[in-house]
Each structure stands twice: as structure tokens, then as C-alpha cells.
Amino acid sequence: MSQKRLLLSFSLILLAALLPARSGAAKEPGYSSQTGRQAPPVKTTEPKVGEAPPTLEQILDKYVQALGGKAALLAPNSRVMKGTIEAPAIGAKGTNEIYAKTPDKLLTEVALAPAGNPRTGFNGDTAWQEEHGKVKELTVYPKRDADFYLPLKLRELFPRIELKGKEKLGAREVYRLEAPRLGNPRRWYFDTESGLLLRVETRNSEGNLLSREDYEDYRAVDGIQYPFTTRRLDQDQTEIVIKYSEIKHNVPLDDAKFDMPAAKSGGEAPAPQTKRAPHIEHKAIQQDRVIAGGPKDFMEVRHLALKGSNEEIGQALATIAKERYRLRPMPSADRFRTRVGRQYIKERYPILFERMRGVATAFGRQLEDDAWDLSFLEYTFNLRPGCSVVYYPPGMTADGNGVMNILPATC
Amino acid sequence: MAATARPYLIELRPDRGYASLALCAYDLLSGVLDGINSEGLTVTMLADDELYDKFGMEPADDGVGLGVQQTLRLLLDTCATVEEAKEALLLTKQYYEFIPVHYLIADRHGKAFVWEYSQFHNREYIIENPKEPLITTNFSLHRYLDGKKPPSARQVKEVCSRYCSLAERIAAKQGERLTPDFIKENQRAVSATEPNPQGAPQPPTRTLWHALYVPERRAAQVSFYLRDETDPAKPGKIRIVRSDYLEFSLK
Numbered sequence: 085m086s087q088k089r090l091l092l093s094f095s096l097i098l099l100a101a102l103l104p105a106r107s108g109a110a111k112e113p114g115y116s117s118q119t120g121r122q123a124p125p126v127k128t129t130e131p132k133v134g135e136a137p138p139t140l141e142q143i144l145d146k147y148v149q150a151l152g153g154k155a156a157l158l159a160p161n162s163r164v165m166k167g168t169i170e171a172p173a174i175g176a177k178g179t180n181e182i183y184a185k186t187p188d189k190l191l192t193e194v195a196l197a198p199a200g201n202p203r204t205g206f207n208g209d210t211a212w213q214e215e216h217g218k219v220k221e222l223t224v225y226p227k228r229d230a231d232f233y234l235p236l237k238l239r240e241l242f243p244r245i246e247l248k249g250k251e252k253l254g255a256r257e258v259y260r261l262e263a264p265r266l267g268n269p270r271r272w273y274f275d276t277e278s279g280l281l282l283r284v285e286t287r288n289s290e291g292n293l294l295s296r297e298d299y300e301d302y303r304a305v306d307g308i309q310y311p312f313t314t315r316r317l318d319q320d321q322t323e324i325v326i327k328y329s330e331i332k333h334n335v336p337l338d339d340a341k342f343d344m345p346a347a348k349s350g351g352e353a354p355a356p357q358t359k360r361a362p363h364i365e366h367k368a369i370q371q372d373r374v375i376a377g378g379p380k381d382f383m384e385v386r387h388l389a390l391k392g393s394n395e396e397i398g399q400a401l402a403t404i405a406k407e408r409y410r411l412r413p414m415p416s417a418d419r420f421r422t423r424v425g426r427q428y429i430k431e432r433y434p435i436l437f438e439r440m441r442g443v444a445t446a447f448g449r450q451l452e453d454d455a456w457d458l459s460f461l462e463y464t465f466n467l468r469p470g471c472s473v474v475y476y477p478p479g480m481t482a483d484g485n486g487v488m489n490i491l492p493a494t495c
Numbered sequence: 496m497a498a499t500a501r502p503y504l505i506e507l508r509p510d511r512g513y514a515s516l517a518l519c520a521y522d523l524l525s526g527v528l529d530g531i532n533s534e535g536l537t538v539t540m541l542a543d544d545e546l547y548d549k550f551g552m553e554p555a556d557d558g559v560g561l562g563v564q565q566t567l568r569l570l571l572d573t574c575a576t577v578e579e580a581k582e583a584l585l586l587t588k589q590y591y592e593f594i595p596v597h598y599l600i601a602d603r604h605g606k607a608f609v610w611e612y613s614q615f616h617n618r619e620y621i622i623e624n625p626k627e628p629l630i631t632t633n634f635s636l637h638r639y640l641d642g643k644k645p646p647s648a649r650q651v652k653e654v655c656s657r658y659c660s661l662a663e664r665i666a667a668k669q670g671e672r673l674t675p676d677f678i679k680e681n682q683r684a685v686s687a688t689e690p691n692p693q694g695a696p697q698p699p700t701r702t703l704w705h706a707l708y709v710p711e712r713r714a715a716q717v718s719f720y721l722r723d724e725t726d727p728a729k730p731g732k733i734r735i736v737r738s739d740y741l742e743f744s745l746k
Contacts, residue, residue: 370506370508371506375504376719376741377722381721382721383500383721384500384501385501385502385719388504388505389506391507392510393510393511394512398524401524402524418557421559424559428560428588429561432587432588433561435509435572436525438511443524459524459525459565460524461524462521463522463523471685473541473632474631474678474682475599475607478711480628481674482673482675485710485712486601486603486605486709488599488607488708488710489681489682489708490539490704490708491685491705
């Protein structure tokens with residue numbers, strides 16, 4: 085998957101914040117997109133004889149009731165959601181925070197350095213995006229999705245929404261609603277039994293999938309049901325999983341938080357690390373300079389020379405990761421594995437363990453805190469190394485020295 | 496921006512562990528793609544495309560043990576010879592984060608080996624070719640062994656043309672002492688040079704660097720890919736621009 089595609093995926097993760105759903109009987113929808121593959125095609129079925137199909141209004145009313153009712157939905161005036169974000173196929177993971185405030189202010193912050201730590205904001209008037217520390221205004225933005233009371237206003241915000249029929253979605257029966265949206269129709273799939281919203285997807289005019297979000301693990305917060313897991317699939321079949329660990333209502337949020345950071349605005353975001361990259365001071369850094377290429381080339385290669393204790397070297401590398409790439413400590417995906425993995429490194433590779441101690445110091449964390457995986461500083465991703473390598477032994481070369489000849493290729 | 500567009504040549508001189516020079520990407524802490532240490536141990540990794548094409552992938556981004564780049568960093572930090580590297584690899588619990596890889600390791604004594612896992616990750620293979628060239632590309636050598644030796648070009652003709660091309664060009668020089676110029680020319684012959692489609696959003700497939708490591712001298716020469724540009728001598732054609740060979744040494 086290209087980094088650009090990943091950035092696009094992150095920038096579009098808005099809907100999850102806005103679609104609370106009821107817990108109902110099913111903990112999960114009766115299908116899975118965990119493999120990142122297309123779910124089986126759904127089949128539309130006709131109502132049984134004597135069974136009157138519900139109207140559009142009845143489905144939307146049931147949805148509101150499933151969420152906890154209109155009164156519960158109107159009670160909060162702000163919402164903060166925090167959790168992790170992960171693209172399992174490429175091993176990218178980070179944190180995801182969403183801030184929402186009435187009537188339609190929304191801010192999504194993704195902490196994932198390889199994707200440029202994207203932030204997407206809408207203050208009710210202007211939509212903007214920040215990547216790699218550079219801000220630009222978004223001329224195309226799904227403003228309706230930012231409405232704080234979207235579940236109550238689906239009919240109002242999508243006046244051409246229609247009931248298309250009853251279908252099977254994996255093991256579940258669902259009602260499919262659809263709105264044309266200027267040729268890129270959006271589809272909503274509501275569980276016929278619980279009223280839960282199980283899936284939202286957008287297609288292009290040819291019917292090809294542009295994006296899909298599946299909602300799982302519904303739990304109540306202040307009487308409102310939220311899907312604590314969202315699985316997003318975009319058109320190149322890349323799956324992104326968001327798992328929320330904390331959702332709070334009525335958190336004081338300053339309106340200015342949603343405004344475009346004016347001081348940084350303008351232009352396309354350049355590559356994050358160029359000759360203009362900040363000069364970083366650390367006692368272990370002996371040299372840190374560009375030795376080949378530059379901002380206008382495909383490659384820009386830096387020679388970084390470090391000398392000192394392994395803890396100092398780890399601290400220097402983490403400082404560069406933090407200041408040059410805005411890297412943040414990697415949240416643990418599994419605290420048990422993080423603890424055991426750290427123990428393994430401590431016993432089998434104490435040099436790396438000491439470097440991790442320096443990483444912890446640079447990030448202001450405790451090395452023994454299982455909440456953070458401090459054994460990596462991933463500033464780019466999607467490893468696909470190597471092309472061709474030849475080792476020529478000493479007896480074959482003109483000067484009698486062995487030579488290892490290496491050619492890695494673009495990924 | 497491609498993942499490998501901002502690599503580092505990281506030179507470490509720690510108070511514990513060997514000094515090293517390594518070309519790094521992805522993971523700033525341990526992200527070794529190839530490198531050499533003060534004892535002359537030289538390491539690199541290559542994707543094993545065949546393994547995942549035929550048997551699928553099982554990436555572990557929360558594995559316990561060492562990932563592939565951490566494993567190469569471990570070798571640079573702690574091993575002086577091929578024999579020490581073999582021992583370290585056998586003792587290390589390894590996993591891959593993205594795709595399966597294999598390693599080629601050499602030392603200052605003229606020894607080298609390829610390390611591979613079976614498709615089920617249940618068996619390790621150490622492949623050597625004493626006093627002969629050892630070629631590795633993107634398929635599993637252990638699946639095509641010629642006895643205990645690496646496969647001949649004929650054996651893998653249908654598997655990897657780059658391997659065959661390299662093997663045949665070297666075989667054609669049998670009995671001759673190979674010069675640095677020949678070695679560089681040999682690598683250019685298998686460099687990725689496909690033109691970039693007009694308007695393509697992604698960078699073309701390019702060989703990112705040509706690296707020559709000399710374990711006995713703890714030294715390396717590296718030429719980096721910089722860009723494609725219009726060839727002034729051939730209107731309408733694209734040429735590949737690379738840096739000069741830059742020289743580095745740990746001495």
C-alpha cells in the first residue's frame with residue numbers, strides 16, 4: 085500500500101466518531117472484514133407473505149431508540165474519543181483521538197509518524213488538514229458528517245435517502261438505506277433486529293467500493309451506545325482498525341481547538357525530512373548531515389554518527405525521531421506480549437535493552453511501562469528489502485579481498 | 496514518499512558492542528538493511544518473494560523476540576565472525592514484521608553463508624559455497640540446492656532471471672581475478688531500470704543503492720539513486736541519475 089493511500093485512509097476516518105450504535109443482542113456483526121478482503125456480496129430478499137416491511141421513518145426511529153433515545157443523544161454537547169489505530173497488513177499502528185463539539189465542530193488527530201501524524205479539523209466553516217506539520221485548507225470535505233447530532237438528522241441531512249430493501253450481511257439481516265450523494269451513493273446497513281448500524285459504505289457511480297466502515301463491540305457511555313471498534317476498508321482493500329479505549333462526554337473544548345492553525349497554513353506538505361530539517365543537539369550525535377540527494381530528489385541520505393553509551397545512543401535516536409519525524413511512543417498492542425518481549429530483549433540482547441532505556445527517557449516514559457513498546461522507532465514503514473546480493477570470496481577478486489555487493493530496490 | 500526515500504547511514508560507536516556502519520530505513524533504532532562492523536562482519540537481508548508468493552504471509556507486528564532488522568543489528572553489535580553469527584541466529588527467536596526475508600552474512604576471513612527459514616518457520620537453513628561466489632536474490636535457495644551447494648543457473652532458470660544472469664556472467668569469468676569495475680558492471684546489469692509510466696503517482700522501481708562492502712578493510716563504497724530526469728542526449732528518453740560512489744570506513 086502506498087503511503088499516500090494510507091494518508092488518505094487516515095484523513096477520512098471521521099465517521100466512526102459520529103455513529104454511536106446500540107449494543108443489542110449481537111456483540112459483533114455477523115460477518116468479518118478482518119482479513120481485509122471484501123465481505124461476501126449481500127443478497128436482497130423480499131418480505132415474507134404477511135410481513136409488512138418497515139418504512140424508512142420506522143428504521144431511522146428504531147435506530148435512534150437503539151442508540152439510547154433522543155433525550156440521551158441530545159444530552160452531551162461535546163465528545164472526546166481516544167484509542168489506537170492500526171493497519172495490520174503493513175504493521176503500522178499509532179493512536180487516534182477525536183474531538184467533537186456542537187453543532188458541527190470536529191477534530192481528528194492520528195499519531196502515526198509514517199503517515200505524517202495527520203490532523204483533520206472542521207470548525208463549522210473551514211475544513212483543514214495538517215500532515216508532516218504543514219497545514220492546508222480542504223476544499224472538499226463531508227460537512228454533513230461533522231454534525232454532532234447526525235444520528236438524529238439523517239433524514240434531514242440526506243433528504244434523498246431511501247430504503248432499498250432487506251438483505252443478508254453475513255449472518256445478519258439488515259435493511260439497506262441509500263442516498264445518491266451527487267453520484268457517489270452512500271449506503272447504510274441497519275440490523276433488522278437490534279436497529280444497530282452495522283456498516284456504512286460509499287461507492288462511485290459505477291458501483292465500485294470507495295470506502296467501507298464496519299462497526300463492532302458496542303458499549304454504553306452515559307446511556308449512548310458506541311461501537312468501540314471500527315474497521316475501515318478503502319478502495320485498494322487496505323483495512324484500518326480503530327479501537328477506542330475511552331469515550332467521554334461534555335468535556336470542555338475551546339472553539340479555537342477546531343480552527344485551522346493559521347500560522348502554519350499554505351501549500352502542499354513537503355517531505356518531512358529535508359535539508360531544512362531541524363538541527364538536533366545531543367551529546368551522542370557526532371555528525372548528522374545529508375550526504376546524497378536532497379529535497380528535490382527521490383532519495384535524501386543522511387550520515388548519522390553516534391558515539392556514547394547505548395542508553396545515550398538510544399536517547400539520541402529517539403530525540404531525532406521525535407523532533408524530525410514527530411514520532412510518539414508506540415502504544416502497546418498487547419501488554420502481555422510487550423512485557424514478555426521486553427524481558428526477552430533484556431536477557432538476550434542487553435545492548436538493545438539499554439538503547440530502549442534511552443528511548444524511554446527521550447519520550448518521558450518508564451522503560452518498564454507495558455503500555456508502550458519502546459523497542460522500535462518506526463519512521464517509515466512497509467519493509468520490502470533487497471534485490472540482488474553477491475558475495476565474491478577473496479580468491480576471486482583482483483586485490484584478494486572478499487566483496488559483498490548489495491543492490492536493494494525501491495519499495 | 497516511498498518508505499526508503501529517506502535512509503540513514505548510521506555509524507555507531509557504542510561503549511559496549513562493536514562499532515558499525517549500516518544503511519538503515521523504517522526503524523531508526525535498529526533498522527539495518529545492510530552494514531558492516533568493526534570486526535568486518537557484513538550483513539544484509541533480501542525479501543523472499545517466493546516464500547510468501549507460494550505459501551502466504553504470516554506477519555507478526557507484535558512478535559516476541561527480534562524482528563528481522565533487529566536481528567541484523569544484533570549481529571553487527573555482537574558478532575565478529577560467520578561462526579559467531581550462525582550461533583547467534585540459531586539462538587535468537589526471530590519473526591518478520593512484514594514479509595519473510597533471508598540474510599547473507601560474510602566475514603573478514605572470506606567466509607559467507609545464507610540464512611533461511613523454511614516456509615513453516617520450523618527449520619533453519621545455512622547455505623554456504625566455500626571459495627565460490629554466493630548469490631542471493633528473492634527466492635529460497637534451500638528449495639533448489641545442488642547437493643549442499645546453492646543452485647546452478649540452469650536449475651533456477653524458470654525461477655529468477657537475475658540470479659541466472661549474475662551466475663552466468665560470473666561463470667564466464669572463470670579463472671580470472673574479478674576487478675571492482677567488473678563487479679560494478681555486474682550489478683548494473685541487474686539494476687532495476689524500467690521507465691516510470693508518465694504521470695504515475697509512485698516512484699519507479701529503482702535499485703536504491705549499489706553498495707560494495709569489503710570486510711577485510713572494514714570499508715564500503717555506496718552509490719545512491721537520486722532521480723530520473725530527461726536525457727539531454729536522447730530527447731524524449733529518461734535517464735537514471737545516481738550519486739558518485741561515496742567511500743566509508745570504520746578504521
